[in-house]
Structure formats: structure tokens, C-alpha cells
Amino acid sequence: MKIAVLYFSATGNTKKMADVIESALAELGAQVEKFDVTVPAGRKEPMDFSVYDGVIFGAPIHSMRAPRVLREWLQTLNGQGKKAAMYFTYGGFHVHPCHYSTREILATAGFTVVASAEFLGAHTFNRGGWQAVPQRPDASDYAAAKDYAAAVYARFSGKDGGVLGELEKTDMNEEFLDAIEGFRFKALTQLPTRNGKECSLCMACQEQCPSGAMDAEKGEADPALCIACLGCLDVCPEDALEINDMSGVFAQRMEMEKSTPQDLNKKQSKIYL
Numbered sequence: 298m299k300i301a302v303l304y305f306s307a308t309g310n311t312k313k314m315a316d317v318i319e320s321a322l323a324e325l326g327a328q329v330e331k332f333d334v335t336v337p338a339g340r341k342e343p344m345d346f347s348v349y350d351g352v353i354f355g356a357p358i359h360s361m362r363a364p365r366v367l368r369e370w371l372q373t374l375n376g377q378g379k380k381a382a383m384y385f386t387y388g389g390f391h392v393h394p395c396h397y398s399t400r401e402i403l404a405t406a407g408f409t410v411v412a413s414a415e416f417l418g419a420h421t422f423n424r425g426g427w428q429a430v431p432q433r434p435d436a437s438d439y440a441a442a443k444d445y446a447a448a449v450y451a452r453f454s455g456k457d458g459g460v461l462g463e464l465e466k467t468d469m470n471e472e473f474l475d476a477i478e479g480f481r482f483k484a485l486t487q488l489p490t491r492n493g494k495e496c497s498l499c500m501a502c503q504e505q506c507p508s509g510a511m512d513a514e515k516g517e518a519d520p521a522l523c524i525a526c527l528g529c530l531d532v533c534p535e536d537a538l539e540i541n542d543m544s545g546v547f548a549q550r551m552e553m554e555k556s557t558p559q560d561l562n563k564k565q566s567k568i569y570l
């Protein structure tokens with residue numbers, strides 16, 4: 298069986314799960330081809346899915362949905378009726394309606410979605426002082442990813458003829474979710490910036506920016522394009538980029554949700570069949 302694994306991963310969590318899923322599928326005897334669709338170059342070529350028995354899509358959850366640039370690209374695909382499975386990594390907060398809304402996009406693109414999963418992964422904003430599941434993914438999350446690969450294999454091979462069941466929808470429509478996404482830059486994240494720090498202009502931040510927002514020479518991201526994935530901070534070999542301190546917002550959020558970092562860490566990765 299031939300399976301494509303397409304993943305978007307700005308800071309590495311989603312890629313870690315792609316690697317586990319890839320090895321688990323290979324152990325089961327599948328031939329796996331992995332595609333990194335994080336940077337725009339990875340999303341340029343039209344993909345022909347006819348050669349695959351199934352396609353797995355992996356993404357981080359950004360404000361309760363898949364990242365904006367990824368959603369836009371998924372809408373351009375032609376699923377040709379192929380079976381697909383999804384998985385998401387998230388930082389311990391809200392996962393819904395991400396599964397539901399991404400399945401809608403994939404179904405409209407012509408895929409039959411047979412499974413989904415969510416795995417814990419250190420929150421990107423820990424780089425700005427949050428303390429959300431900093432040690433995840435851990436052994437329990439990797440074990441869940443391995444189990445998920447087996448479940449997906451069974452569904453792709455037809456040994457298990459099921460398709461993905463009901464998913465939580467929430468009352469938030471796409472317009473409302475767009476507004477939350479836009480609000481982020483007003484209330485939470487400032488733009489990644491160099492703030493006068495030394496830089497050798499290696500261009501990595503610009504070349505590996507998923508949304509084409511980062512301008513290495515200026516040392517600043519374009520507010521109209523930036524999706525706050527913080528991949529630029531991760532990729533900078535000189536630690537020259539920074540994000541604002543968001544620890545106050547984290548404390549407020551914990552209070553609002555009547556939650557603690559320990560509560561977040563009690564959450565478990567989950568498979569949806």
C-alpha cells in the first residue's frame with residue numbers, strides 16, 4: 298500500500314508526529330512518501346494523488362483551526378475520491394472545531410476522510426512566556442501516534458471499512474473564527490522582530506516563512522501576512538528574533554478558563570474513528 302503523509306510544521310511538533318506515523322506505517326508494510334508543506338515552495342506543485350491508496354494530513358491547531366495558509370492550499374487540491382486521514386498537534390487548549398472544519402475542506406476537495414487524531418505538543422507561545430504542555434509530545438503521545446497509524450492503515454487497506462464519525466462542531470462559524478484569528482495581533486502576539494539584535498542576514502527566517510511574511514533585511518514580519526507561527530524564531534541560528542512577553546495573557550487565560558498548567562498537562566492525545 299502506498300501512503301502520502303503531508304505535514305505543515307512551523308516549530309517541529311507536527312513533524313515529530315509525522316516521523317512516528319511514517320515509521321509505524323513502514324513497519325506495517327506500507328510504502329510511505331512524506332511531504333513537508335510548511336513553506337510556500339512545498340505547496341507550489343499541483344499534487345497528483347492518483348498513485349496513493351491514502352493521504353494523511355498533519356497540521357498544528359492555530360486558533361482552533363488549521364493554519365490559514367494551509368487551509369487556503371487544501372482548498373485547491375483535487376482529492377480524486379481518495380481516502381484521507383487527518384491529525385493535529387495542539388498546545389493543550391481548544392481543539393474544536395478544527396477536526397470538523399478541516400474535514401469540511403477535505404471533503405469539498407474530493408477526499409473521503411476516514412480518521413482523525415489530536416496530539417499534545419508544547420505550545421508555540423511558550424517562546425513568549427506561556428507554560429502550556431512544555432514537555433509534550435511525550436512517550437504517551439508517541440504511543441498514541443503509533444496506534445493511530447495502525448488504525449489508519451486498517452481503514453486505508455479496507456480491512457476496517459469505517460469512515461470518520463460525528464465531530465464536534467461548536468457554534469462558532471467561519472467568520473467568527475476569522476475574527477478571533479485577526480484579534481490575535483491586537484490582543485496577544487506582536488510581530489516577530491529583531492529589535493536591533495545582530496544578524497548575519499543568512500535569510501533562513503525569510504526563506505522558511507510559511508506565509509511569505511518575514512523580511513530578513515528589515516528584521517520584521519509583514520502584519521498583513523504573518524500568521525504568528527513563530528517558525529522564524531525557531532529557524533534563526535543566531536537567536537536574533539524575538540516575540541513579545543505574553544506571560545500576562547497566559548495567566549489571564551488560565552484564570553478565565555479556571556485551569557492550571559498541570560490541568561493542561563493531564564490532557565491525553567486522542568484518536569477519532
Ligand SMILES: Cc1cc2nc3c(=O)[nH]c(=O)nc-3n(C[C@H](O)[C@H](O)[C@H](O)COP(=O)(O)O)c2cc1C
Nearest residue numbers: 307308309310311357360361388389390418420421
Ligand atoms: C498562532 C497560533 C495559534 C495557536 N492556537 C492554538 C489553539 O487554538 N489551541 C491550542 O491548544 N494550541 C494552539 N496553538 C499551539 C500549537 O497548536 C502547538 O504548539 C503545535 O503543536 C505547534 O505545531 P508545530 O510545532 O508543528 O508548528 C497555537 C499556536 C500558534 C502559533
